[in-house]
Amino acid sequence: MILALINNKGGVGKTTTAVNLAAAYARSGYRTLLADLDPQASASLHLGRRESGPTHIPRLDVCCGFPQNTGDYEHVFLDCPPALSPLTHRALELCDRFLVPLQPQYLAMEGLANLLRFAHNPGRWLGIVLTMVDSRARVTHEIIALLRQRFPDKVFQTEIKNNIRLSEAASFGQSIFEYDGRCPGAKLYAQLKEEVEQKCRVL
Amino acid sequence: MILALINNKGGVGKTTTAVNLAAAYARSGYRTLLADLDPQASASLHLGRRESGPTHIPRLDVCCGFPQNTGDYEHVFLDCPPALSPLTHRALELCDRFLVPLQPQYLAMEGLANLLRFAHNPGRWLGIVLTMVDSRARVTHEIIALLRQRFPDKVFQTEIKNNIRLSEAASFGQSIFEYDGRCPGAKLYAQLKEEVEQKCRVL
Numbered sequence: 001m002i003l004a005l006i007n008n009k010g011g012v013g014k015t016t017t018a019v020n021l022a023a024a025y026a027r028s029g030y031r032t033l034l035a036d037l038d039p040q041a042s043a044s045l046h047l048g049r050r051e052s053g054p055t056h057i058p059r060l061d062v063c064c065g066f067p068q069n070t071g072d073y074e075h076v077f078l079d080c081p082p083a084l085s086p087l088t089h090r091a092l093e094l095c096d097r098f099l100v101p102l103q104p105q106y107l108a109m110e111g112l113a114n115l116l117r118f119a120h121n122p123g124r125w126l127g128i129v130l131t132m133v134d135s136r137a138r139v140t141h142e143i144i145a146l147l148r149q150r151f152p153d154k155v156f157q158t159e160i161k162n163n164i165r166l167s168e169a170a171s172f173g174q175s176i177f178e179y180d181g182r183c184p185g186a187k188l189y190a191q192l193k194e195e196v197e198q199k200c201r202v203l
Numbered sequence: 204m205i206l207a208l209i210n211n212k213g214g215v216g217k218t219t220t221a222v223n224l225a226a227a228y229a230r231s232g233y234r235t236l237l238a239d240l241d242p243q244a245s246a247s248l249h250l251g252r253r254e255s256g257p258t259h260i261p262r263l264d265v266c267c268g269f270p271q272n273t274g275d276y277e278h279v280f281l282d283c284p285p286a287l288s289p290l291t292h293r294a295l296e297l298c299d300r301f302l303v304p305l306q307p308q309y310l311a312m313e314g315l316a317n318l319l320r321f322a323h324n325p326g327r328w329l330g331i332v333l334t335m336v337d338s339r340a341r342v343t344h345e346i347i348a349l350l351r352q353r354f355p356d357k358v359f360q361t362e363i364k365n366n367i368r369l370s371e372a373a374s375f376g377q378s379i380f381e382y383d384g385r386c387p388g389a390k391l392y393a394q395l396k397e398e399v400e401q402k403c404r405v406l
């Protein structure tokens with residue numbers, strides 16, 4: 001299964017989600033590839049690598065740019081840059097499904113409408129993953145309720161809360177599972193992996 | 204003076220800084236233009252507009268895309284999308300100076316080196332504005348110290364702390380000054396405007 005992480009809004013947790021989902025799949029035994037389509041190469045840096053090859057996580061490889069050969073892997077994750085560009089278009093063609101990491105804010109809703117128009121093939125849309133959720137802010141709960149109402153069955157139950165350990169892990173070149181496997185961020189990404197796997201089976 | 208806000212890393216506070224700096228300049232009496240170069244149009248949305256024209260803030264206009272005529276304005280702010288693209292290149296040619304809003308994280312340092320190579324005319328670089336500073340995180344202070352040592356005189360003294368009111372203001376189509384003029388976010392952006400103005404005079 002080839003899964004793309006797409007959102008033209010910047011800094012919403014695309015790379016954090018791609019890295020930790022790919023790590024969760026590798027940890028449960030799947031041969032997994034994380035393709036870093038972002039010229040900033042943040043997904044590779046997040047795993048402490050600067051070019052294609054194996055990572056320190058068993059069964060998880062990283063490749064910079066589009067993968068040449070996906071046949072060797074059971075699951076492939078495409079981390080996209082924040083733009084509706086030809087590159088993102090190609091990732092949408094290549095993937096079996098795509099996920100939209102989204103920070104629950106009003107301005108984010110505008111971008112989502114553009115993104116779904118750009119993706120014009122809604123059949124592959126797996127859904128929305130809520131990221132960097134700040135449960136203290138009043139607007140957060142209003143927006144999540146709006147999203148669940150507007151896109152029933154598309155918003156994952158798992159909500160990834162704001163958790164500083166997630167960005168600390170990236171600074172140390174690790175997935176959240178090696179950096180701090182007992183923190184809420186690790187539990188939430190493990191839970192998200194189960195939910196993604198289940199949703200892929202159903203569709 | 205034409206000032207561009209540039210960083211290829213997404214979600215680091217480019218738009219938030221462009222909007223609140225432009226509003227601070229307009230509030231102190233300057234005829235100001237905020238040019239929204241991002242196809243996502245978040246700067247215009249942040250001020251409740253969907254096309255070029257005056258905003259509800261006296262002396263502040265918004266334009267979508269590159270400004271045709273900057274002669275009518277004393278200060279122009281260019282809000283750029285998160286990419287080192289031809290559009291960003293053009294903004295770098297057009298501006299008198301550019302500012303790099305930066306979230307103090309390890310991965311952010313990598314992107315900065317690329318950005319400065321891309322900008323290849325460092326004379327116009329006004330400096331780094333630290334944004335979304337989370338003073339609870341240990342890595343934050345380490346990184347700020349590294350940046351101040353590595354780029355002496357380039358990192359602004361004003362550090363914009365994490366403050367949920369800044370993102371709430373955006374949801375309501377207002378600058379921080381109308382939304383909550385007494386919160387830390389408003390004081391910090393007012394202080395930043397003074398520091399930017401002073402630095403522009405010196406160079």
Ligand SMILES: Nc1ncnc2c1ncn2[C@@H]1O[C@H](COP(=O)(O)OP(=O)(O)OP(=O)(O)O)[C@@H](O)[C@H]1O
Nearest residue numbers: 010011012013014015016082132161162163167213
């Ligand atoms: N749940 C979370 N809690 C706290 N910090 C987070 C969380 N998810 C991501 N972050 C941090 O937020 C920042 C943005 O995340 P990330 O780089 O994954 O976003 P992105 O969408 O890939 O950005 P870009 O648009 O530049 O590709 C990073 O510093 C990351 O460490």
Ligand SMILES: Nc1ncnc2c1ncn2[C@@H]1O[C@H](COP(=O)(O)OP(=O)(O)OP(=O)(O)O)[C@@H](O)[C@H]1O
Nearest residue numbers: 010213214215216217218219285335364365366370
């Ligand atoms: N100091 C701050 N404290 C809290 N939230 C902030 C702060 N600055 C910005 N934000 C929020 O962080 C998110 C990213 O900010 P913003 O959209 O300004 O970044 P950007 O760099 O313009 O993003 P893009 O790369 O998509 O253009 C927004 O939701 C914004 O409201």
Ligand SMILES: [Mg+2]
Nearest residue numbers: 014015038042
């Ligand atoms: Mg990314």
Ligand SMILES: [Mg+2]
Nearest residue numbers: 217218241245
């Ligand atoms: Mg922006």
